[in-house]
Structures are given as structure tokens and as C-alpha cells.
Amino acid sequence: MDIREIAKRARVSTATVSRTINRIPTVNPQLAKRVWNVVEELGYYPNTQARALVSGRSRIFGLIISEITNPFFPEIVQVFERIAVQHHYEIMLTSTGNDPTRMETAVRRMIERRVEGVAIMTFGMEEVLLEDLKLRKVPMVFVDVGPARPRVSNIRIDYLHGIRQAVQHLAALRHQRIAFISGPLHLKSAEARKQAFLSSMAEIGLEADRTLVVEGTHTIEGGIAAFGKLLDGPTRPTAVLCSNDMTAMGVMRKAYEEGIQIPADLSVIGFDDIRLAQFVLPALTTVQMSQAELARLAFNALLTELQREAPSPTGTEYVLKTHLVLRESTRLVSGNGESPRKN
């Protein structure tokens, strides 16, 4: 059941049917009515691939994330999808697990489907893999890569704002031995968060003890391991700031196992503010980076680039702010703030 069938039954040409369906205003309302009736009656749905083929527009955006099972991402997906649908776009989703091979095949599949743009929400991926997309002049949007380039936008996260708030909050609660568990440091974003921590500490005259800065993996397991390392280290922190909420959950888990009470014995702050953060016990004080806003920015970046006639020579940069949200996992440092000895 195609457009010709409709045309025949409505006694018009296929051109008119096409124009009717696309709501092109030049068609006589009476004819349009005839067409719509037939469309209705037959339950006709236009074939998107034919449309895409001739119009050269697939109406698909690619969305690359690192792991859908990481609670940080579903919200991004949700919002991105919702906006996409509103704009009559479909989204092609892949989680690459930060595996270059999967990344590569994902890019290939996207090109084959002729995506009109792709959002790479993976927080620091080897850009080499995206060469093919650049070649084909597909608009892209990254988060946290260097300066934007023609046709590729960048969303810069203002880590400093939120992390500085977190550090000062901790300082206000008289914490001095503040630990930081970073993400995997080969990710630019992880490095940036760490730097933000370091400079926030310096700013208020607290020296960041080297042994209190350890690397995690942005996972619960990583948090458990990292906090274990901290506990085994020479000085025990009274507070720990984590590079993401999953890591913080790992810390909480490990603390639970070791009989360390949060927030009585230890304050912990997360990063991201995933929805779960508010339901964890105790609810997690964390630095919010709005996933919804991120998704919105990314989609708009793509759309904007698409309707720009000449690509701006420099590309556009967007900024997303972060800020602290207070909940239950931080408290005034206990005792005199002296280092409790390990047993």
C-alpha cells in the first residue's frame, strides 16, 4: 500500500498526495480532504526509507554513550530521545563500553544509516575513530574535548564551580584531611575533575595530601577498591570527594563493611547527582551535573549546526554549570579532627 494506491483512489497524482501529506499549503483543501480520507481509510503510513533516500535526510541522530547500565546515562538517553521525537528525529543509540572496536563499528553503522549528526557523550573518547564522520561532514557534539572545530561543537563542563563548592562545604564542616577518588585518568573529564579538586583545595590553603588522591574507575567496584586503598594508607581521611556517584556508592559500601558510619565517622560527596543519589542510605550529598540539561544542549547543538548554512569556522562551545546539592552524607568532622590511628 503505497502512495500510488492512495493517489489512484483519491483520483489525484502521487505528487499531490506527497504534498498533502507533507502539508504543503499549495494544495487545494478539497483535494487534501479527499487524500486524507483515503489515507485514513487505508491506514497508510509513509515509508521513511524511501523518503530518506530521495530527500537525502535520514532524520536520525546518533547517540554514543559509554554504558547504558551506568545509571548516569539513561536519563540522558531519555531526554535526548524525547526531544528528538518532538523534532521528528529518530535516535540510533550505542553504548561502546569505551571499547574502540565497538566504537568503530558503531560509527560505521551510523554512517551506513546516514545519520545527520552524532552526539558523543562518552567523556573523552579517542577522536581518531571519528575520522570517517568528519570526512563526511557530519555534525558532532562532544563533551569535554578541546576547542570546538568546524561542524563539531563542544560542551564544556564547568567542573570547578561545583567542586569548589563541595570542597568549601567540607572545609566549613572543619574537614582537613579530604581525600579525592578520581575517575580513570586517561579520560579528559576525569583529569579535569581532579584538577578542579586540587585547585579548590589550594585556593583555601589546604594542601592536598598526595596519598589521599587515588584513582578509581567510575564504578562501584572501583570505589570499593579505592577506598580500601585509602584505608590502608598512612593517613585516614575524614571526608572523601568522589569523581562520580557510583564511586561514592562504592565508598559507602566499603565503609559499611568496615563498620565506618556515614556521616558520623566519614563524610562523603559524590558527583553527577544521578537520581539514585537521593535514595541511597544516607542520601548522598553530591555535585549536580544535570543530565537533562546536557542532553538538551547536545541535541540543540546538533540541530543548530544542521540548519546553519555555512559551518562556523570555529564551531560552537556550550557550557554546563555544576553545583553542590546538600543531603545527608556530610557532617561536621567528629572528634578533634586528629588522625585516628589505624588498628
Add this chain to the structure above:
Amino acid sequence: MDIREIAKRARVSTATVSRTINRIPTVNPQLAKRVWNVVEELGYYPNTQARALVSGRSRIFGLIISEITNPFFPEIVQVFERIAVQHHYEIMLTSTGNDPTRMETAVRRMIERRVEGVAIMTFGMEEVLLEDLKLRKVPMVFVDVGPARPRVSNIRIDYLHGIRQAVQHLAALRHQRIAFISGPLHLKSAEARKQAFLSSMAEIGLEADRTLVVEGTHTIEGGIAAFGKLLDGPTRPTAVLCSNDMTAMGVMRKAYEEGIQIPADLSVIGFDDIRLAQFVLPALTTVQMSQAELARLAFNALLTELQREAPSPTGTEYVLKTHLVLRESTRLVSGNGESPRKN
């Protein structure tokens, strides 16, 4: 840069290029080599929409879930996607939030993209909305709807097995006042779980106190509310079995607020075994329903139906077993098991 370009440069016909790319064995290896070289050199990627148009196969499966932000679903999506890619399928994902309108537009979009099949992993959706898909003879797979029909498969979840284990586990720990927080009862699957609970109780001669069976919403918030109702009720449970893990997390949250210790004062069991269940504090004893397995079953159901020449008149039914996994949130009933009075 299309297939004609390749053909010209390799001095063959487009037909040969097409056959080469599709690895049709009748083409002379020498020609094939020439073709591949040009393909390589030019970085040619075939246009999927053109392919789909002429071949009549979109190589897309629809995947409908209720809410991607519900931690139960990402794993399904992940596994489903992975298998799909292996089979050179793309997936078109939508979360409907159980909203009929969104469901409707989702179905429409899927038909327009000419999906070859759709998996409805939504645990009980009004089937009316899928009429259009049935009309077009698109294979479908449901979970927990009635008997399978031609072209639509059904995955039946064997709730009884796991829930019976859970109830007996609780009974073995001397619990008598066992509460049950169901899902929203308009969902068939929620109803089925409740029935499984009731019959499991009956089986071991425990009467299920009516005031101990309350309805939740399959969310944390619902769990909080439901457990609140339980606490306000005439008899306090010593254990509560939840219709999903989110609900259980709500119960844990509320218990935390009320100063009720888990598992010391209250045992709680979840359902689903989402990954988070093992990281919650204390780790949640729960009935596992493997999301990976579910995804696998669904994909295979679709694929099988697709390569069946004549649709089996009856449709196929698959079964997914559930079973209890023991963790930290259950314990021998405290005290004498007598009802502690509310204060």
C-alpha cells in the same frame, strides 16, 4: 560516492559491485579484489536506506520498554542491542512511560521505519495500541500476555518458582507476618506476582493477612509509601516481600528513616535482581529474573518468527524461570515473633 562510482572505477557493473559487497560467492575473486580495493580506497559505505527500500528489509527491530531510567531496563537494552548488532540489526528504542499516547506514536514511528519485528518488554500494555502492527503482520514478542497468537510470541515468566522459594526462605527464618507489596495491579505481571505470593503462602499453611498486602508502583517512592501504610496498619510485618527491587529500596529507605534496622528488625526481599541490588546496604536478597536471558529470549523469538516461512498458527511460548538469591537483607525473626505494638 555511490555504487556506480565504485563500478566505474573497478571497471565492472554495479551488479557486480553489489554482489561483491554482499559476498555472493559467484563473483570472480579477481574482480572482487578489484572492487574491494576501490571500496577501500574511497571509503565507501553502502546506503542502508536504499538497500532497505529495494530489498524490503529494514534490518531494524523495535524495542519498547516502559522507562529507561528504571534500572531494570538498561540491562535488557544492552543485551538486546548487542545481539542485534551481531545479527546486523539496528534497534529502535522507545520508552513509553506506560503512556498510551507515547505508545501510539512509538508504534507509528516504527511502522514508518518498517521494523521487521518488535519486542514489547513493558509487562502488560494495552494491546489495542498494537493493532496496526498486527495488521501489517509484524512479528512481536510480549512478556506475560495471554497465549501466543500467530506471529506473536509470548515469554511467560515463571514467577511461582522464585516467589515460592522466597516465601519458604522467610518461613524457614520463622517469619509469620509476611507482607507483600505488589506492583500496580492493572499490570498483568503485577497481578501474577501477587497470586504467586498468595498461593505460596497458602501452600505452607500461612494465611496472608489482608492488611499485609498492599499495592505499590514499582518505584522507590511507591515502596516508601507502601511501607508507610504497612507501618500504620494494625499488624506489623516482620518481613516484607516486594514486587520489584525498586520497591524494596523504598522500603529500606523508609525503614532507615524510621530507625528500623534491616535485617535485624525487618527482613526484606526484592524481585528482579537488578545489578544495584548487590550494592545496596545491606545487599538485597531478591528473586532473580535474568534481564539478559529475557533479552535473549525476546530477540530469538523475533528472529525465529522471521525466518519461519509459514507463521505457526499458534505462536510460540517461551518460559523464563525465576529463583531466589540470598544476600544480606533477611535474617531469623527477632524476639519471639510476637507482634511488636506500634508506639
Add this chain to the structure above:
DNA sequence: AAGAAATGAGCAAACGTTTGCCAGCATCGC
């Protein structure tokens, strides 16, 4: 050695739309 069968490659017709161009007709200005 000659005809039959098998093999391999090309021609061209689809697939279901959109859209540039043209023609028919009505309207308008004078």
C-alpha cells in the same frame, strides 16, 4: 569434436518517495 550444461557478469527494472518543471486554467489589468 560438437552439442549441452554450467558458470559468471551485465542490463535494466524495480523499491516508494520527493520535487523541478511545465501546462492548464482562472484572474487581472487595461
Add this chain to the structure above:
DNA sequence: GCGATGCTGGCAAACGTTTGCTCATTTCTT
């Protein structure tokens, strides 16, 4: 009343593939 000007709607050519046929060439059969 007649030519010029606008509107509408139709014709047909794309879009980039796949694939049924056909035909030339090679290999087999006897």
C-alpha cells in the same frame, strides 16, 4: 475582450541499491 500573470496540479526524473533475466563464455558429456 485580450494578453499577461498567478495558482495548482501532474509528469517524470531522480535517490542508491538489489536481483531476475539474458547472454557470452567455459567446461563437461558422449
